[in-house]
Amino acid sequence: MLPHALIIRFRQQLLQWHASCPRPMPWKGLRDPYLIWLAEVILQQTRVTQGWPWFERFRKRFPTVQHLAAATEDEVLKLWEGLGYYTRARNLWRTARYVVEQLDGQFPRNYEGLLKLKGIGPYTAAAIASFAWRLPHAVVDGNVLRVLARFLADDTPIDSGPGKRHFTQLAQTLLDPQYPDSFNQAIMDLGATVCTPHNPQCHKCPLHSDCRATRQGIAPLLPVKRRKTKVRTRHLHYLIWTDGQHTLLQRRPSGDIWAALYDFPFVETSHPTTSGQQLLRQWLHAHQLAEPRSLPHPTLLWQGRQRLTHQLICGYYWWVLTHQLPPTLHNWQYVTIENLCKFALPKLTGNFYTYLLNFKDSLPTGKSNGIYNP
DNA sequence: AAGCCGGGGTA
């Protein structure tokens, strides 16, 4: 157990520091549970500077939960485009509809009720409960884990069940029940600006005198994480079936990256490939389409890479010009090249699309590439 | 409990 005097000092020094060290942000000080929820979901695993423009965009387009609930899933996804972790956008939309239709537009007034909503976990439930209604629930995010692990020189791995429970209880013990909103803001601000992952500014820290990691000189070594992310390399060969005007577009299925976003049908290979026609045959076979008498000659228009946390995506964009386009299968549709920008695209495909618009006047236009004629 | 899910910033 923590000494009571230590707890009191922690609260007092933290709150005093926060009062004199504001970090202005558009969602700070808001009491509207909808806007708080919106901001917190946008900020999940996302830096403040990165999520900022998206929050402004969403707040302007969807001022209330009713506005959001009235939108389509595709419109929400399009506005979310480029931010990543797209399940957040779909859960945001689903929960908005649920709140409007089942809860009369009112968010649950307690932590447990909030926790039941799709896309709201322990962190976001505590954030809404404390910021909107000043309920005494401590937020535990990456900042808080780092501050607590260092303050107590605690090397319990933070990426484990016991570790998570341990630090959550510590945060709840330290939380000032009189000012849960200010306390939560303050401890996250401290982690983001002073108690940083690298080169922590310990000399500026209001908790410096009580910090055990500082005393032991091990602040930069904490917190401890056990799990290492292994990066998988993937080669995605996109086939841009086109007659020069339209292209075949697919809605990506669940169970893989970029679920529910749109891109081109593709074949995945374990190694880089150079034979476009070979890819074409693989693709036709995979979708049980008959091989045309005269196979088109795909042209590799563009290739790009995107490094994600857990995958290295190598994208190859093959231009497949033909008079007769393949039939549309499930989740496939034909759209004009101009209309591609109306769909939510993965960043990598968006990069290709930018290239396509810049160089569309010099695209292969020969009609002798073959005819899809099974 | 472990794996998966994006994109970008920083040392």
Place this chain on the structure above:
DNA sequence: TACCCAGGCTT
């Protein structure tokens, strides 16, 4: 490069 970011869901 490696690590991390106002985490949550699925298996």
